[in-house]
């Protein structure tokens with residue numbers, strides 16, 4: 703609490719379904735609930751930081767729509783997407799790990815011909831622009847001061863019961879339905895895990911110039927449809943453990959750039 707006593711600005715946290723957001727809502731001081739066209743948003747404070755925590759609905763259209771609606775109204779200093787993801791077999795992840803996205807790919811966009819799939823970059827169509835430069839299907843997050851700050855306060859490695867990893871995610875409209883598709887996607891995208899919302903939110907945030915992070919607990923192997931083999935609750939609990947550490951470390955809402963060295967020193 704002390705670290706954030708004089709902080710201004712708010713953080714917008716987005717999750718597709720209630721179970722991805724409620725662990726955070728339970729920690730909010732004086733939560734106030736509102737309804738949006740996309741779902742519910744709770745507003746309150748956490749560790750002295752104003753937070754809007756919203757359920758968006760599944761898929762990138764719902765997530766992007768909710769992001770626009772809330773960005774317009776809440777004007778947050780930064781956005782954080784939370785939830786679960788399916789790890790690709792072969793990726794350096796275990797079920798229960800937490801993956802913070804170093805980049806998010808828009809996995810559905812491109813051209814699909816009989817000869818194969820061509821990416822947005824290959825066909826020269828930009829999805830957005832950043833500092834005047836075209837951004838195709840890969841949104842890189844690792845250059846942002848926020849990403850560097852979270853890496854400093856929660857370094858990659860073993861925590862008590864799981865591992866925290868920083869690496870690439872891909873967002874897809876159709877989830878991998880079997881291991882063959884999951885393996886194909888692992889080699890096509892060079893991503894470690896897939897989700898269904900991330901790129902939609904990241905793309906919207908790029909248009910608004912608002913920094914964004916994505917933190918997901920690995921609940922399953924992509925391609926595994928049998929929910930009995932998923933560890934959703936555990937993955938979400940671990941994801942929220944990581945987010946909680948960021949709040950406790952005093953999210954640097956004004957200037958993450960100036961706080962990186964300090965955060966790094968804290969880990970020494």
Ligand SMILES: O=C(O)c1cccc(C(=O)CC[C@H]2O[C@@H](n3cnc4c(=O)[nH]cnc43)[C@H](O)[C@@H]2O)c1
Nearest residue numbers: 718760786787788877878896897898899924925927
């Ligand atoms: O019914 C299925 O076969 C099936 C397979 C994968 C995912 C689902 C979902 O309903 C996912 C909902 C939710 O969770 C995220 N998520 C978690 N694991 C995965 C995955 O392996 N592939 C894609 N998304 C995943 C996703 O972001 C959704 O919000 C159903």
